[in-house]
Amino acid sequence: MxxxxxxxxxxxxxxxxxxxxxxxxxxxxxxxxxxxxxxxxxxxxxxxxxxxxxxxxxxxxxxxxxxxxxxxxxxxxxxxxxxxxxxxxxxxxxxxxxxxxxxxxxxxxxxxxxxxxxxxxxxxxxxxxxxxxxxxxxxxxxxxxxxxxxxxxxxxxxxxxxxxxxxAAPAQATVAMDLAPGAAVAALAAALGSPFDVSGAGWLPGVGAIVRVEGLARSVAYRAERLTALLAPFGARQIEGAGLWADLAEVRPFHGRAGDLWRLSIRPSQAPEVVARITAAGGEVVLDWGGGLVWARMPEGADLRALAAPYSGHATCLRGAAPRFEPEPAAVAALSRALRARFDPRGIFTPEGAL
CATH class of the missing domain: 3.30.465.10 (Uridine Diphospho-n-acetylenolpyruvylglucosamine Reductase; domain 3)
Known part of the structure; x- marks a missing residue:
């Protein structure tokens, strides 16, 4: 209908x-x-x-x-x-x-x-x-x-x-670093902790770590230069990276490729260990939010929640046989049930999981 x-x-x-x-x-x-x-x-x-x-x-x-x-x-x-x-x-x-x-x-x-x-x-x-x-x-x-x-x-x-x-920002600049995903998290944290108003921080296969600043042209030029100097120990350089941010947002490195797809929201400080476990199990990653968002392409049937544990956050299976949503802690599950009982007392909606 x-x-x-x-x-x-x-x-x-x-x-x-x-x-x-x-x-x-x-x-x-x-x-x-x-x-x-x-x-x-x-x-x-x-x-x-x-x-x-x-x-x-x-x-x-x-x-x-x-x-x-x-x-x-x-x-x-x-x-x-x-x-x-x-x-x-x-x-x-x-x-x-x-x-x-x-x-x-x-x-x-x-x-x-x-x-x-x-x-x-x-x-x-x-x-x-x-x-x-x-x-x-x-x-x-x-x-x-x-x-x-x-x-x-x-x-x-x-x-x-x-x-x-x-x-909309009239100008933007991208700073890139040729780093492995685990090592990239420290560089991304340094960028996000800087005073240069970073508007994007992630990692893409074949590109490495990328950091974005946006705003008025003169401000962007100044902040990009200072950010490049700050990140020089990580091998930072400015690149033409406008298209990379759509690649990151839409996880384009995984388009058209087989395997299970997962989305993990975790503490960025946990990303290096989680990424190491994923890659050791034959998986591939894309990182966003300074390592706080991990996209993973896994061999079919791999239980990423078990492989990546322990972590603080939640893992969503977007494609694969595993349950779509992370099981909720008992207290959160009770709140979710109460909310659904209030807004959907007949159980009409089927969201394939909890809130």
Missing amino acids: RVTCEADLAEAIRGARAPLAVRGGGTRGGAAAGLEVAISGISLYEPGALTLIAGAGTPLAEIEAALAAEGQRLPFEPARWGGLLGLAGESTIGGVVAANVSGPRRVQAGACRDSLIGVRFVDGTGTVVKNGGRVMKNVTGYDLVKLIAGSHGALGVLSEVAFKLLP
Whole structure:
């Protein structure tokens, strides 16, 4: 079933008599759709107020094009995963919010949920819920805006989202270092701990460690020069790296390659040991967020959670036979059950795991 308005979405959920799989553009993986949300279109865009409201089914490309025309952007640099997972379809803004997808700029601008200022969604009873609004301080009662971001459809189906925006940076520079992934973490930590306002820090196969600064041209030139000098002990050099950041955000080194795909969010200080265990088991990695995000391509059937342990964080299996989500600690699981009982008392939604 395909719905194109909020009223039809609410009616479909109220009429459901069995668990209902929901999706937008179909680029994030998970269950096949039983209900496709195609509530599309930008309903409000005020460049002067740095505010945008759009239907959850609006293609991400449409939003990015509208913002680019006004010299603005979504702060958190959302990424598309369709190519990574070998899935056809077009990424939607609702899917970005549901998975709390945040690209390399998260180290500077925060996650998707930090830019989200308002939502409308339909809960498991078919009730339309609204929270937040058009300004950052418009929060009363429970902050459902932050709760719904990253909930993977466990609490409700998004129909509308509102964001704060930022001006696009007119210039950027990339500093690269020819380091192995484990050794790169120290260099990335040094960059992120510097006063030079780094907006990206990761590691790519065949390239090495990369660090980005953005802003006005003169400021970028100065900070890139100083950052290169700071990282000189690691062999730092400036390169033409604009395209590398899309490669990192969308994990392009793994596109079209067989094997299980995993996404680990951990403490950056743990990354060298975790990466060593992954590579010893025949896996490959891509690092983002200074080592706090580890993408791993593993031999089929490898239990990465066991191989990478111990680590503080969570591992998501995007492709493979393992359970998709990390098992929750007992206290967190109890909270998740209580939330789902409140928002989805009939158990209609099937997000393939916990919040």
